[in-house]
Amino acid sequence: MNQDLTNGNIRSLLWRFTLPLLGSMLFQQLYNIADSLVAGKFISSDALAAVGNSYEITLIFIAFAFGSNMGSSVVVSQYFGAGRKREMKTAVNTTFIATLALSIVLTLLGLLFTDPLLEAINTPPELLAMSASYLDIYILGLVFLFFYNIATGIFTAMGDSRTPFIFLAISSTANIGMDILFVTAFGMGVEGVAWATFFCQGVSSVLAMAALVLRLRSIGEAGEKAPLFSFHILRRIIAIAVPSILQQSFVSVGNILIQSVVNSFGPMVMAGYAASIKLNNMVITSLTTLGNGISSFSAQNFGAGKLDRVRGGRKEGLLIASAFSVFCTLIFVFGGSRLLLLFMNSDASAALAEGMRLLRIVAPFYIVITFKIITDGVLRGTGDMMPFMVATFSDLILRVGLAFILSSFLGAVGIWLSWPLGWIAGTAISTAFYRSNHWAKRRAIS
Numbered sequence: 001m002n003q004d005l006t007n008g009n010i011r012s013l014l015w016r017f018t019l020p021l022l023g024s025m026l027f028q029q030l031y032n033i034a035d036s037l038v039a040g041k042f043i044s045s046d047a048l049a050a051v052g053n054s055y056e057i058t059l060i061f062i063a064f065a066f067g068s069n070m071g072s073s074v075v076v077s078q079y080f081g082a083g084r085k086r087e088m089k090t091a092v093n094t095t096f097i098a099t100l101a102l103s104i105v106l107t108l109l110g111l112l113f114t115d116p117l118l119e120a121i122n123t124p125p126e127l128l129a130m131s132a133s134y135l136d137i138y139i140l141g142l143v144f145l146f147f148y149n150i151a152t153g154i155f156t157a158m159g160d161s162r163t164p165f166i167f168l169a170i171s172s173t174a175n176i177g178m179d180i181l182f183v184t185a186f187g188m189g190v191e192g193v194a195w196a197t198f199f200c201q202g203v204s205s206v207l208a209m210a211a212l213v214l215r216l217r218s219i220g221e222a223g224e225k226a227p228l229f230s231f232h233i234l235r236r237i238i239a240i241a242v243p244s245i246l247q248q249s250f251v252s253v254g255n256i257l258i259q260s261v262v263n264s265f266g267p268m269v270m271a272g273y274a275a276s277i278k279l280n281n282m283v284i285t286s287l288t289t290l291g292n293g294i295s296s297f298s299a300q301n302f303g304a305g306k307l308d309r310v311r312g313g314r315k316e317g318l319l320i321a322s323a324f325s326v327f328c329t330l331i332f333v334f335g336g337s338r339l340l341l342l343f344m345n346s347d348a349s350a351a352l353a354e355g356m357r358l359l360r361i362v363a364p365f366y367i368v369i370t371f372k373i374i375t376d377g378v379l380r381g382t383g384d385m386m387p388f389m390v391a392t393f394s395d396l397i398l399r400v401g402l403a404f405i406l407s408s409f410l411g412a413v414g415i416w417l418s419w420p421l422g423w424i425a426g427t428a429i430s431t432a433f434y435r436s437n438h439w440a441k442r443r444a445i446s
Helices: 008-045 045-079 084-119 125-138 142-157 161-185 189-217 231-263 267-303 308-340 349-381 387-408 412-435
Strands: none
Touching: 008 045, 008 189, 008 267, 008 308, 045 084, 045 125, 045 142, 045 189, 045 231, 045 267, 045 349, 045 387, 084 189, 084 231, 084 267, 125 142, 125 189, 125 267, 125 412, 142 161, 142 189, 142 267, 161 189, 161 412, 231 267, 231 349, 231 387, 231 412, 267 308, 267 349, 308 349, 349 387
């Protein structure tokens, strides 16, 4: 059901709106977590390391999908908040066409450069074949990844966070069963977990797109039919999408550089990192999803000219996200070893110890990154992209640089320490930009 976020109690609206978003992202994370879990438990530690190694490269493609999601959802939200349904439908149509073209180009490039990318991050020779097999199959499913993200972004822009949650919950749960079936019953190894993800993500994508088309048909429009494509609206989408893609792409490149440093410490550190980074990414991605919800809330209210509700949304969003981050910190610090054992067997003691070391260093700082992510959501929702990019790049450059420097004399611990130091810098910058009030002086839509 579409929901107008420009009226009503902010706290109750955001709780109803963001909780399904958070649930959706937790189920989305089950896709890759399931792959790593099954690889580590039912194949080998090398298989776990190979899946984790490939995951850092998949983040490049996820960056493009995420940026496309944000570009379309912010523009659609602003038109929806302003009551301009005809332009909103044109924005959706334009997004579909541009997304199809982009996903085809990235699929071709990805298949062409799989091996060079894996070699560039110092993938150990014994893991190269498994990593390449997993990555090739993943890339074949990029069109599903893109259209699912676009569909969920548009649903969210219209205030509906429940519909994509339902589709994703079903498909991600099925993915766990298919992972186990393909690996244990069919003996397909790492390729089995990749194909399971391909099929289940494909189903969720098709269902989400079909539901979105039906929803758009139910929205009435005055006057002539909405145009199929608009270069003016495409430019508005690109103005939000490109900075988001660049931001996420540079983050992904930074993660790849960090992965190359991790790889230099051997398979056991790689396995520990692969398991713990899945847990860490689940938290960060969930917080990012809450930030996306704040972006949609901010965009609708910005489009309606209700700046006080934008400020109120940030405050309430911080309360929701902070509660989640503190909960995750406590779980990881005091019960992280049990969670890591989901990905590996108890005899992998060196990998387990390294994974716990990362969690205990990083998890206490989730509350810090929470403030950056929610504040970035406001800046992005109001279209103030430059401060958003500056804060993120500052965090990334510091984090990657420190990973190389500190690891040279502190070992793997130096890599783990780079996370909180980068987060502190990025959060300080985002907060300063928000308090400057530059975002409030921008013109909403044209």
